[in-house]
Amino acid sequence: MCYTILLVDDDSILVSSISTYLSSHNFKVQSANDGDEALKKLSGKLDLIILDIVMPQINGYDLITLIQDDNKYKDIPFIFLTAKGMTKDRIMGYGLGCNGYLVKPFDPEELVAMIKNILNQYIKASSCQIVQKNNGELKVKQENVHDFTMTEIKVLKLVMRGLTNKEIADLLCCTTRNVEKYVSRLLSKTYTKNRTQLAQYGLRLALN
Structure with a gap:
């Protein structure tokens, strides 16, 4: 390629x-x-x-x-x-x-x-995509698509560990505002409504 x-x-x-x-x-x-x-x-x-x-x-x-x-x-x-x-x-x-x-x-x-x-x-990192069934259940659909960046994967892993945006920002040497932006993107891409659902999604992918 x-x-x-x-x-x-x-x-x-x-x-x-x-x-x-x-x-x-x-x-x-x-x-x-x-x-x-x-x-x-x-x-x-x-x-x-x-x-x-x-x-x-x-x-x-x-x-x-x-x-x-x-x-x-x-x-x-x-x-x-x-x-x-x-x-x-x-x-x-x-x-x-x-x-x-x-x-x-x-x-x-x-x-x-x-x-x-x-x-x-x-x-x-971008080889999977989340789709939502009619009943609201989330499932992972494997596709060769550019969906998640490496930074988003890092943020997702830290969200799964229960870290706050500030704690994530300190670990990644970036601003809290940037972390908020990444979390917002992750919520949108995974069709999840909050950090708890986002962490659960991450567990489904066995990212930890």
């Missing part, structure tokens, strides 16, 4: 180099040199986004927030590939839900390994 990756970085030489390397590993790469161009290229099938943080006009943080506002692309996994390697920068990245954080300079083999790992986990 050929996966499509959107690569966003204002360093055109680096973009060209990474695109060539990823293409040699059978990835289809679309590239953009800034946030505006990236937003214009959000079309069709897209499996992963790799983006820099420091870019003109729209930085990486704001760009991924804009992308997540689009229901079609809100659950696409993404990797920050950046020179900003401070702990606070990583916390900010993971707070936005990034699936990987790689600091420049980097080994391209490590990038490919990270991409493959994220895509493999993402597909496994």
Whole structure:
């Protein structure tokens, strides 16, 4: 299967180099040199986004927030590939839900390994979908669909353990507001009405 990756970085030489390397590993790469161009290229099938943080006009943080506002692309996994390697920068990245954080300079083999790992986990995590019978009973329907992100799976597991949104936020190094957003998405996707039903759903999938 050929996966499509959107690569966003204002360093055109680096973009060209990474695109060539990823293409040699059978990835289809679309590239953009800034946030505006990236937003214009959000079309069709897209499996992963790799983006820099420091870019003109729209930085990486704001760009991924804009992308997540689009229901079609809100659950696409993404990797920050950046020179900003401070702990606070990583916390900010993971707070936005990034699936990987790689600091420049980097080994391209490590990038490919990270991409493959994220895509493999993402597909496994999203291989089930909840459907509701006429009598209201929930059942699990196995399908190869992109339904759950890895972050949502992590949040679901912690909800099953009875943790509060604040406790989950502390463990995942993100804000309580972000956790509330993930819980809300999970409730919608699983057709459950509250955290108790959501935890019960998780037990049905044997996620713990």
